[in-house]
Amino acid sequence: MALVTKIKAYREQTGMKQSELAELVGARRETIVHLENGRYNPSLKLAMDIAKVFHVTVEELFEFIEDE
Template sequence: MRTRIKEFRARYNLTQEDLANLVGVRRETIVFLEKGKYNPSLKLAHDVANALHSSIDELFLFDEAEADIVEER
């Protein structure tokens, strides 16, 4: 999964720390989300999307090829 969190943060001049404080998580969580190393819960994805005035679909991009690999397992 890829994210556009960093891009949306820049639109609102938010640091990772700012966003973390808005959604109630640690800055490291935002770092991991932006790097695609952490799959958020639905609640966290919703909270991040709300904080960035966007939708979950706009922020979190699910790679179709990755989906095919998961389904094959």
């Protein structure tokens, strides 16, 4: 299974920089980069914090898909 995230889309919709999102959720910018590129699975707390920033649910922001 692969984790797909819509973080980049939501972030760009709001005109937010990766560093700004990182600061809001108490993470490093590199963590946001890895999340957006699908190379990092966030903790539940981080996922919830990011979802809260964009006023969406965790399920709207993240989705597991079957590997083909």
